Amino acid sequence: MLTLTVPLPGREYDILIQPGLLPQAGGYICSVLPGARKAALVTDSHVAPLYGEIVAHSLSLAGFQVETFVVPAGEESKCSDQLAKLWSGFARFGLTRTDCVVALGGGVVGDLAGFAAATMLRGVAFIQIPTTLLAQVDSSVGGKVAIDLPEGKNLAGAFYQPRLVLMDPTTLDTLPDETFADGMAEVIKYGCIADQSFLEFLGQHATRSAIMANIGHVLHTCCRIKAEVVAEDELDTGRRMILNFGHTLGHAYELAGHYRTYTHGQGVATGMVRAAELGISLGLTPAHLSGSIARLVSAFGLPTAIPCTQDDYAAAIGLDKKGAGSSISLILLDRPGHAVAYPMEKQQLLAML
Numbered sequence: 001m002l003t004l005t006v007p008l009p010g011r012e013y014d015i016l017i018q019p020g021l022l023p024q025a026g027g028y029i030c031s032v033l034p035g036a037r038k039a040a041l042v043t044d045s046h047v048a049p050l051y052g053e054i055v056a057h058s059l060s061l062a063g064f065q066v067e068t069f070v071v072p073a074g075e076e077s078k079c080s081d082q083l084a085k086l087w088s089g090f091a092r093f094g095l096t097r098t099d100c101v102v103a104l105g106g107g108v109v110g111d112l113a114g115f116a117a118a119t120m121l122r123g124v125a126f127i128q129i130p131t132t133l134l135a136q137v138d139s140s141v142g143g144k145v146a147i148d149l150p151e152g153k154n155l156a157g158a159f160y161q162p163r164l165v166l167m168d169p170t171t172l173d174t175l176p177d178e179t180f181a182d183g184m185a186e187v188i189k190y191g192c193i194a195d196q197s198f199l200e201f202l203g204q205h206a207t208r209s210a211i212m213a214n215i216g217h218v219l220h221t222c223c224r225i226k227a228e229v230v231a232e233d234e235l236d237t238g239r240r241m242i243l244n245f246g247h248t249l250g251h252a253y254e255l256a257g258h259y260r261t262y263t264h265g266q267g268v269a270t271g272m273v274r275a276a277e278l279g280i281s282l283g284l285t286p287a288h289l290s291g292s293i294a295r296l297v298s299a300f301g302l303p304t305a306i307p308c309t310q311d312d313y314a315a316a317i318g319l320d321k322k323g324a325g326s327s328i329s330l331i332l333l334d335r336p337g338h339a340v341a342y343p344m345e346k347q348q349l350l351a352m353l
């Protein structure tokens with residue numbers, strides 16, 4: 001068992017990583033929430049038939065009364081309709097403030113169920129059991145929970161830390177290659193911004209099977225980096241910005257494909273390559289780094305270039321909004337494994353793009 005503690009004063013919690021953890025989930029949840037009687041298990045329509053019963057059974061064996069809430073798989077479920085259905089379902093189930101909400105699934109389920117838990121009865125204990133690579137290395141750690149609005153992604157949300165995060169890497173075996181690659185974009189990001197030796201390790205293990213053969217090390221390293229950054233800046237006002245490496249430009253590529261043609265990971269992969277190229281033009285980033293990142297993301301089938309208009313770039317850096325400041329802090333690499341916030345005039349950045 002690999003264990004990590006996210007050291008937030010008064011709200012610290014453990015991340016447990018172990019193959020075969022799912023059937024033991026109930027026991028671990030019971031040990032952090034000895035007073036809880038009911039567990040509202042939230043999952044999606046792809047994950048429910050794969051892992052729902054294993055977790056529900058384990059919760060029952062640990063003494064919980066369990067009800068399972070299944071939302072349709074996909075980003076569309078991170079919406080106010082599904083949130084309201086969960087609230088009503090929890091109320092009919094008789095969930096009290098000493099009970100718990102368990103999120104079993106990818107980032108969509110984690111964000112939605114987490115926001116439901118944060119707001120139900122002004123806060124019900126929340127447990128994350130992430131089942132995608134992205135959710136295991138990114139969305140389940142850090143306490144951001146949210147839903148999307150018709151006006152934009154993640155516009156209604158909260159900071160709400162889970163009480164425990166349980167990761168069973170064997171759940172990744174059932175992920176489609178494209179979804180696995182999406183998570184790899186974030187894994188590569190952690191190497192780029194915070195850990196040169198991890199970046200080199202990824203270069204030496206640049207296939208899905210080599211990553212899976214070392215998945216404990218990969219998950220532990222990524223979660224350690226995210227936990228350290230989050231512990232320094234829980235409410236995202238400073239250092240947490242470095243986690244946006246590749247994301248500002250990645251947003252432009254997601255916009256260019258109207259959020260359909262390119263996945264988030266594909267946008268981030270290209271965004272990291274482009275940010276490294278920009279850093280090289282500015283004399284900040286070592287010359288070889290854009291090529292190394294490009295080789296690494298390509299090895300996982302992620303793109304290194306996406307056609308994008310100036311309008312999409314302008315929208316992604318906020319140049320289209322009246323009253324948004326004229327400068328931006330772009331996250332760039334000053335060496336492999338180290339990121340800095342680099343303030344730039346938006347007009348200058350757009351001209352360089």
Ligand SMILES: NC(=O)c1ccc[n+]([C@@H]2O[C@H](COP(=O)([O-])OP(=O)(O)OC[C@H]3O[C@@H](n4cnc5c(N)ncnc54)[C@H](O)[C@@H]3O)[C@@H](O)[C@H]2O)c1
Pocket residue numbers: 044045046047050073074075078105106107108109111131132133134135138139140141142143144145146154171172173174175176179182
């Ligand atoms: N809270 C945060 O800090 C944070 C950080 C990054 C991303 N996010 C959010 O996370 C979401 C994306 O998460 P995601 O990429 O996990 O997407 P997702 O939850 O939609 O999962 C991707 C797909 O994989 C399926 N799936 C999940 N686990 C599976 C498994 N083990 N086997 C087979 N299929 C499985 C899902 O049903 C879905 O179809 C976005 O909404 C994003 O905004 C949040």
Ligand SMILES: [Zn+2]
Pocket residue numbers: 186247264268
């Ligand atoms: Zn991301």
